[in-house]
Amino acid sequence: MGEGETIRHFLDLGDAGPDAIAAMIADAIDRKTERADWPKGKADADAPLAGRVLALVFEKNSTRTRVSFDIAMRQLGGTVLILEAGSSQLGRGETIADTARVLSRMVDAIMLRTDDHAKIEEMARHASVPVINGLTDRSHPCQIVADLLTVIEHGKALPGLEVAWFGDGNNVLHSVLEAAGLMKFNVRVATPAGFEPDPGFVDAARENGADITLTNDAAQAAAGADVLVTDTWISMGQADAAEKKAAMEPFRVDTALMAKAKPDAVFLHCLPAHVGDEVSQDVFEGPQSVVFDEAENRIYAQKSVLLWSFGLLG
Numbered sequence: 001m002g003e004g005e006t007i008r009h010f011l012d013l014g015d016a017g018p019d020a021i022a023a024m025i026a027d028a029i030d031r032k033t034e035r036a037d038w039p040k041g042k043a044d045a046d047a048p049l050a051g052r053v054l055a056l057v058f059e060k061n062s063t064r065t066r067v068s069f070d071i072a073m074r075q076l077g078g079t080v081l082i083l084e085a086g087s088s089q090l091g092r093g094e095t096i097a098d099t100a101r102v103l104s105r106m107v108d109a110i111m112l113r114t115d116d117h118a119k120i121e122e123m124a125r126h127a128s129v130p131v132i133n134g135l136t137d138r139s140h141p142c143q144i145v146a147d148l149l150t151v152i153e154h155g156k157a158l159p160g161l162e163v164a165w166f167g168d169g170n171n172v173l174h175s176v177l178e179a180a181g182l183m184k185f186n187v188r189v190a191t192p193a194g195f196e197p198d199p200g201f202v203d204a205a206r207e208n209g210a211d212i213t214l215t216n217d218a219a220q221a222a223a224g225a226d227v228l229v230t231d232t233w234i235s236m237g238q239a240d241a242a243e244k245k246a247a248m249e250p251f252r253v254d255t256a257l258m259a260k261a262k263p264d265a266v267f268l269h270c271l272p273a274h275v276g277d278e279v280s281q282d283v284f285e286g287p288q289s290v291v292f293d294e295a296e297n298r299i300y301a302q303k304s305v306l307l308w309s310f311g312l313l314g
């Protein structure tokens with residue numbers, strides 16, 4: 001960063017804003033198209049992050065986030081190192097503040113996956129390099145960049161899109177709601193009573209002009225929708241409560257629910273999936289499911305987020 005420049009942390013989608021998110025999606029599509037059929041680890045022709053190192057810090061499990069950031073950095077010409085809480089001093093109580101200051105002396109950017117969102121805010125406060133949210137209990141913005149890219153690739157325009165969410169009002173939904181306000185699409189949220197999203201995300205999306213409907217009726221949410229989305233009923237760090245799962249039963253995305261949506265509707269799931277719980281086997285494996293495109297697109301979404309964080313995009 002140049003002296004006096006603000007560091008571009010990506011803690012939530014609002015840190016980038018609508019124009020930068022649109023630029024991220026456009027760049028992701030270009031980079032994906034340009035390297036179709038190349039070996040996955042080969043660098044893009046411009047290798048814009050050559051010489052840069054990203055630290056991936058995990059206080060929770062991950063497959064997609066870990067691999068997509070690693071491959072994204074390779075494709076951008078940079079490298080990564082991985083710190084797991086259990087095998088680093090973070091797991092023995094070294095503070096986030098000290099970890100942020102040490103990593104800032106050693107690497108060029110930090111991605112953190114953690115539980116309490118306050119921890120990533122603390123990391124950003126003390127870091128002098130960009131900090132990227134790789135999921136907290138509150139939000140999962142990197143996932144939603146990939147989701148937006150996926151629906152656009154499948155021929156849908158964001159403004160006015162009708163997105164329907166089913167199940168738990170969780171971190172992934174919060175980022176969907178934030179995206180709705182920024183990119184001007186609408187969200188019907190179908191949850192059991194007591195599992196609604198944080199009202200702060202609902203209010204902010206509405207204030208930004210998105211039409212957000214909260215309902216306990218899954219069929220009502222699905223009617224005429226363009227995109228149906230769900231996620232695990234039990235997120236990382238939550239108790240595997242039988243009562244919660246029982247409450248979620250009417251919100252499973254199955255063929256009867258899909259049939260209420262538009263005929264060209266697509267099904268999204270950030271994965272990992274619990275097939276038979278939040279989604280039926282036939283929907284998960286069916287022709288409207290684009291979940292593996294969505295997973296692949298984490299690479300291209302992460303590349304765009306990284307380029308934005310380094311001030312090279314948007």
Ligand code: CP
Pocket residue numbers: 061062063064065066135143270271272
């Ligand atoms: N969707 C997602 O973030 O997957 P991982 O937990 O495997 O990173």
Ligand code: NVA
Pocket residue numbers: 135170171172231232234235236270271272
């Ligand atoms: N809501 C899920 C998302 C996993 C990618 C969780 O937090 O576990």
